[in-house]
Amino acid sequence: MALPISNNIRRLRFDADEMTQSELADRIGMTRQTIAAIEKGKYAPSLEAAYRIAHVFGVPLDDVFQYHPEQDGK
Amino acid sequence: MSFQEKSAWILLLVCLIVGGLYGQSLIEAGGIGAESWILTAIIIFIVLAIVIHIAVSILFYRDSDKSDERDRRIARRADIVGAAVLNATLLLIIALSLKEENWMVANIAFLGLLLAEGVKAFWQIILYRVEG
Secondary structure, eight states, rough: OOOOOOOOHHHHHHHHTTTHHHHHHHHOOOOOOHHHHHTTTTTOOOOHHHHHHHHHSSOOOHHEEEEGGGOOOO | OOOHHHHHHHHHHHHHHHHEEEEEEEHTSTTTOOOOHHHHHHHHHHHHHHHHHHHHHHHTTGTTTOHHHHHHHHHHHHHHHHHHHHHHHHHHHHHHHHTTTHHHHHHHHHHHOOOOHHHHHHHHHHHHHHHH
């Protein structure tokens, strides 16, 4: 099932000197597999994790994650 | 594949090996009511699971200590399915022991089920209070 949240993590990693998924995972205390799942839109991280990701790239949360209410069944 | 997923594969494999051997021996011994090597099976299960986990930890030492919120969420969701199977099995034990008039087993199974539900409700209330 598709999540109503998309993200720009792949582009942000690319812009940050081609940071690898493993590097990002290590910096926020997650596994590489979870970063891959977030990038593919298969997993929505907790608010804390989302803020940690935004903090690593030095951007606001909205620059990392976008909410699409029209795709939200609730 | 994360270490937690590898761990799930290991447990599935061990369940299939021990379950297969145990099931086969039960069939050969005359069915579900036959005398069996249940304690040995439990020991084999634990030893096999530990040994394979250690071997995989050594092979994939880099991520063997890593788990995160996604791993925990997946484990919780899988726990719900496992608990449902366990509850159904316990209800079957109660039904069979009542049929056989084995009151001790029926009482232990019933009280165990009651205790588990009670602890779950109590813990749920605590968590609602703490996080509320």
